[in-house]
Amino acid sequence: MMKQFGVIGLGRFGRSVANALVERGFEVLAIDRDERCVKDLEGKATVSLVLNALDEKALRDAGVADLDCVIVAIGDSIEDSIMVTMVLKSLGVKYIVAKAQDDLHGKILARIGADRVIYPERDMGIRLAESLAAPKIFDVIELSTTHGIVETPLPKRFVGKTLGEAKLREKYHVSVIAIKRKAPYMTKEGTPELKEEVIIAPGADDELIEGDVLVILGAYTDIDKLTGK
Amino acid sequence: MRKERFSELLETAEFYILSGNFRAAVKVLKDAEKIQRDFRVYYNLGIAYEGLAQKEDAVDAFQAALEFDPENEKAKEHLRRLIEEKL
Numbered sequence: 679m680m681k682q683f684g685v686i687g688l689g690r691f692g693r694s695v696a697n698a699l700v701e702r703g704f705e706v707l708a709i710d711r712d713e714r715c716v717k718d719l720e721g722k723a724t725v726s727l728v729l730n731a732l733d734e735k736a737l738r739d740a741g742v743a744d745l746d747c748v749i750v751a752i753g754d755s756i757e758d759s760i761m762v763t764m765v766l767k768s769l770g771v772k773y774i775v776a777k778a779q780d781d782l783h784g785k786i787l788a789r790i791g792a793d794r795v796i797y798p799e800r801d802m803g804i805r806l807a808e809s810l811a812a813p814k815i816f817d818v819i820e821l822s823t824t825h826g827i828v829e830t831p832l833p834k835r836f837v838g839k840t841l842g843e844a845k846l847r848e849k850y851h852v853s854v855i856a857i858k859r860k861a862p863y864m865t866k867e868g869t870p871e872l873k874e875e876v877i878i879a880p881g882a883d884d885e886l887i888e889g890d891v892l893v894i895l896g897a898y899t900d901i902d903k904l905t906g907k
Numbered sequence: 908m909r910k911e912r913f914s915e916l917l918e919t920a921e922f923y924i925l926s927g928n929f930r931a932a933v934k935v936l937k938d939a940e941k942i943q944r945d946f947r948v949y950y951n952l953g954i955a956y957e958g959l960a961q962k963e964d965a966v967d968a969f970q971a972a973l974e975f976d977p978e979n980e981k982a983k984e985h986l987r988r989l990i991e992e993k994l
Contacts, residue, residue: 831960832960860957860958860960861927862924862925862926862927862954862958863925864925869921869950869981870921870924870925870951870954871954871981872954872957872958887927888929888930888959889929889958889959889960890960891960
């Protein structure tokens with residue numbers, strides 16, 4: 679059965695979560711107490727409702743308790759976000775995701791039963807700083823504070839070697855989960871052009887070519903050693 | 908004579924690009940640049956740098972190419988994508 683989501687609080691963050699879920703084909707119940715915010719989502723979300731999410735009965739009547747996951751995206755009031763999370767918990771919502779403004783707020787949300795606490799502003803800020811501070815790293819997906827998936831250009835010393843010869847797992851304890859490279863081809867007009875190729879789960883015999891971008895899974899400290907940071 | 912040499916260098920560079928030898932293409936295009944600066948030199952330089960994952964150099968090259976042909980859609984598209992990837 680198709681998953682059903684609820685989004686409470688339709689500010690910029692809540693709206694973009696609701697829109698993204700709708701675009702991916704899920705049913706979304708969007709709730710805010712401000713009619714203007716709800717109007718923006720009308721016709722996009724499966725159901726959009728103007729109601730006070732602190733009102734347990736109103737939430738129950740709206741069918742919130744039966745949803746697979748509810749996202750508390752209230753941004754303007756820490757108190758309301760905590761109260762709504764408590765109400766959802768007492769309604770028996772299966773999975774609650776709550777947006778925190780700071781560490782203390784996050785700790786409280788986790789304590790009262792949010793299954794997942796997110797810090798969008800802080801995480802975005804850290805990611806931006808990382809990409810600015812380390813131009814050798816193209817992109818990072820953080821898995822924990824110590825491990826992540828990182829995209830980095832192939833260090834020169836490995837050019838021309840096979841993945842097996844590079845011994846990245848033995849020496850650096852990292853796994854190459856994909857290799858991205860730009861492959862040249864000739865257009866109809868007779869000019870050179872590039873298309874991106876992605877080799878997923880490359881094998882030991884795959885050769886590493888100058889210009890390759892490695893997608894690596896590992897500890898940041900090991901990845902830093904590999905990239906020579 | 909210089910014109911012939913220039914065309915020869917460009918053709919060599921395009922051959923190198925198409926065979927995936929981007930480093931050699933950059934070297935040849937740098938020689939071509941000394942003879943004449945035009946759209947094709949910088950566009951191909953952008954392609955070669957992009958192939959080498961030297962994104963900043965690729966951005967500079969495509970920007971230089973657009974100075975010669977500001978409306979070129981392909982160069983604009985490469986530049987847009989590279990800048991997006993860098994963010």
